[in-house]
Amino acid sequence: MRIHALAPQLVNQIAAGEVVERPASVLKELLENCFDAGASHIRIEIERGGAGLIKIRDNGRGIEKDDLALALARHATSKINSLQDLEQVLTLGFRGEALPSISSVSRFSLISRVADSDCAWRVQADGTEEDLEPQPDPHPLGTTVEVRDLFYNTPARRKFLKNDKTEFVHIDTLFKRMALSRFDIGFELINNQREVFQFKPALTEPEQQQRIAKIFGAEFLDNAVSVDFSASGMSLSGWVGLPTFSRSQQDQQYFYVNGRLIKDRLVTHAIKQAYHDVLFHGRHSVYVLYLELDPSYVDVNAHPQKLEVRFREGRSVHDFLFKALHRSLADVRPTPSIIENKATETSPAVVEFTPLVAASDASISREKIYPSRVIPAQQSPLPFNVEAPIQTYTQGVSSNKGHQIQEAPAIIEPPELSAKTPPLGYAVAHLHDVYILSETEQGVILVDAHAAHERITYERFKREYHAGAVPSQPLLLPIQVPVSGAQAELADDEQAFFMDLGFELNRMGEELIVVRSVPVLLSGINVAELVRDILADIIQQGMSARVLEKSNEILAGIACHGSVRANRYLTIPEMNALLRDMEKTERSGQCNHGRPTWVELSKKELDALFLRGQ
Numbered sequence: 359m360r361i362h363a364l365a366p367q368l369v370n371q372i373a374a375g376e377v378v379e380r381p382a383s384v385l386k387e388l389l390e391n392c393f394d395a396g397a398s399h400i401r402i403e404i405e406r407g408g409a410g411l412i413k414i415r416d417n418g419r420g421i422e423k424d425d426l427a428l429a430l431a432r433h434a435t436s437k438i439n440s441l442q443d444l445e446q447v448l449t450l451g452f453r454g455e456a457l458p459s460i461s462s463v464s465r466f467s468l469i470s471r472v473a474d475s476d477c478a479w480r481v482q483a484d485g486t487e488e489d490l491e492p493q494p495d496p497h498p499l500g501t502t503v504e505v506r507d508l509f510y511n512t513p514a515r516r517k518f519l520k521n522d523k524t525e526f527v528h529i530d531t532l533f534k535r536m537a538l539s540r541f542d543i544g545f546e547l548i549n550n551q552r553e554v555f556q557f558k559p560a561l562t563e564p565e566q567q568q569r570i571a572k573i574f575g576a577e578f579l580d581n582a583v584s585v586d587f588s589a590s591g592m593s594l595s596g597w598v599g600l601p602t603f604s605r606s607q608q609d610q611q612y613f614y615v616n617g618r619l620i621k622d623r624l625v626t627h628a629i630k631q632a633y634h635d636v637l638f639h640g641r642h643s644v645y646v647l648y649l650e651l652d653p654s655y656v657d658v659n660a661h662p663q664k665l666e667v668r669f670r671e672g673r674s675v676h677d678f679l680f681k682a683l684h685r686s687l688a689d690v691r692p693t694p695s696i697i698e699n700k701a702t703e704t705s706p707a708v709v710e711f712t713p714l715v716a717a718s719d720a721s722i723s724r725e726k727i728y729p730s731r732v733i734p735a736q737q738s739p740l741p742f743n744v745e746a747p748i749q750t751y752t753q754g755v756s757s758n759k760g761h762q763i764q765e766a767p768a769i770i771e772p773p774e775l776s777a778k779t780p781p782l783g784y785a786v787a788h789l790h791d792v793y794i795l796s797e798t799e800q801g802v803i804l805v806d807a808h809a810a811h812e813r814i815t816y817e818r819f820k821r822e823y824h825a826g827a828v829p830s831q832p833l834l835l836p837i838q839v840p841v842s843g844a845q846a847e848l849a850d851d852e853q854a855f856f857m858d859l860g861f862e863l864n865r866m867g868e869e870l871i872v873v874r875s876v877p878v879l880l881s882g883i884n885v886a887e888l889v890r891d892i893l894a895d896i897i898q899q900g901m902s903a904r905v906l907e908k909s910n911e912i913l914a915g916i917a918c919h920g921s922v923r924a925n926r927y928l929t930i931p932e933m934n935a936l937l938r939d940m941e942k943t944e945r946s947g948q949c950n951h952g953r954p955t956w957v958e959l960s961k962k963e964l965d966a967l968f969l970r971g972q
């Protein structure tokens with residue numbers, strides 16, 4: 359066969375292979391055109407999963423009668439003129455490929471009317487790019503595109519379509535993603551004549567939150583922090599789910615660059631890093647994030663379906679995202695500023711625990727501090743060291759441990775009359791020797807003491823370690839610890855590493871080591887048990903040259919072993935000390951394993967439980 363040019367319809371059908379994968383990708387292209395046309399309202403009708411019909415009407419600026427044929431010709435666009443334009447594209451479209459591709463694989467019609475025309479004009483096309491004669495039509499200002507019988511003339515591709523229901527799931531997902539990219543536009547989605555979504559333009563924040571709630575479910579915003587961060591010419595806004603509000607799938611991760619929905623490895627990586635060590639293993643974060651930056655720093659011409667972009671300064675975008683999110687997530691602790699944002703809006707009928715408390719500024723009266731329960735006389739010393747050695751918290755009670763506390767109020771730093779009630783309130787009791795019950799201005803909270811202490815110890819330990827100095831405290835009497843041969847060897851080989859962690863370990867024999875110092879942070883703990891646990895952990899994780907990279911995991915392990923165990927009774931002052939430390943500690947809303955450290959039951963929720971005021 360000799361070389362010859364392909365017929366335009368075939369060229370378009372080949373191009374369609376890249377642009378039009380399934381009905382949802384047709385909808386994406388058509389929606390982008392509506393956005394680019396400045397529409398403020400868009401109505402979408404779908405039949406048979408989009409394989410039967412995709413019809414989309416907008417009230418945008420429309421297409422001139424004489425341009426209708428061009429709109430359906432390949433490589434014809436109103437959006438860019440030059441290579442320079444391409445380098446800073448502000449519109450979603452720029453290739454002039456979508457309509458010719460779609461029209462070559464469907465029964466296609468386009469109706470449009472511009473502002474100063476007295477009627478609309480309609481063209482039908484099949485991708486042959488032959489001269490089309492527009493017919494008048496009574497359509498109002500704006501454009502309607504009708505795509506029927508997708509892939510009717512490319513049977514091989516039609517076979518790849520899934521059943522109508524599955525195709526509609528893709529459409530539904532795409533629709534939600536697009537609807538969240540433009541709050542200023544109203545949307546209607548109709549499937550087989552039934553309304554699925556109706557969104558009015560959402561210009562105020564409450565309206566935007568309503569749209570989010572309809573798409574993500576109401577619980578998302580109750581379990582999310584809003585992000586608003588700008589630096590070096592970039593800004594990031596939106597919402598990220600708390601680490602405790604994670605999912606087993608990545609299906610609720612929405613990211614937009616200058617209004618364009620994208621998937622990007624660099625972005626995903628930066629976000630993952632920010633969630634590192636607060637997310638439960640194997641879980642995925644939930645987010646809706648909007649990145650804005652100078653369009654000339656983004657190459658949008660990097661993917662056939664425009665789903666990926668290239669950043670000119672990838673590294674700085676990565677750092678920016680990481681920093682913004684890391685900060686936002688680190689701020690997830692019970693400080694009043696978060697709490698004000700999260701003012702308890704849960705309706706009284708719905709009783710659910712939310713991990714954020716609400717507090718008000720009323721100061722707590724001294725009578726509210728309850729006398730503590732009597733401690734058994736022979737209680738072992740505390741494996742516990744919060745922000746300061748535990749003695750600081752118990753000073754004024756008695757200088758020796760194992761005493762009886764009769765009255766707690768005297769030893770709690772008395773709240774100043776002008777001071778505000780701390781967000782986590784004041785401890786009332788230690789329940790089942792696991793949970794701290796605390797009364798706050800807004801209700802009550804329950805704290806998992808071990809989980810909370812673990813996070814506090816970990817954060818502090820991490821700070822000290824990365825600052826190059828974990829303060830170490832020599833033991834009065836070195837402690838001999840029988841261990842396994844492998845553990846003894848590890849302690850011997852990695853002496854320097856353990857020194858950095860604040861442990862001085864020497865090998866004494868085949869299966870014996872001696873511990874001479876431990877981190878100050880962990881003093882008071884059962885040393886033999888701790889050291890054995892740590893050695894066992896490290897052996898299990900595999901000690902290698904990469905151990906430093908894993909140091910956070912090791913630190914987390916040590917913090918876990920070194921933190922308050924369940925079944926250890928805490929005194930009121932100890933509990934209050936822990937609560938105050940939680941308020942000061944970053945990421946204290948979840949333990950090192952990503953489990954929540956505390957939950958709240960507001961007064962409203964308590965009232966609802968007892969049907970009070972109903």
Ligand SMILES: Nc1ncnc2c1ncn2[C@@H]1O[C@H](COP(=O)(O)OP(=O)(O)OP(=O)(O)O)[C@@H](O)[C@H]1O
Nearest residue numbers: 391395420429435436451452453454455456457501
């Ligand atoms: N809904 C619409 N309202 C107004 N004009 C439209 C609409 N849809 C398409 N057009 C016009 O038709 C042209 C061709 O649309 P098409 O989607 O094929 O290409 P594009 O949007 O320019 O680029 P891309 O292929 O990247 O989408 C557009 O440039 C635009 O001028």
Ligand SMILES: [Mg+2]
Nearest residue numbers: 387391451456
């Ligand atoms: Mg387009």
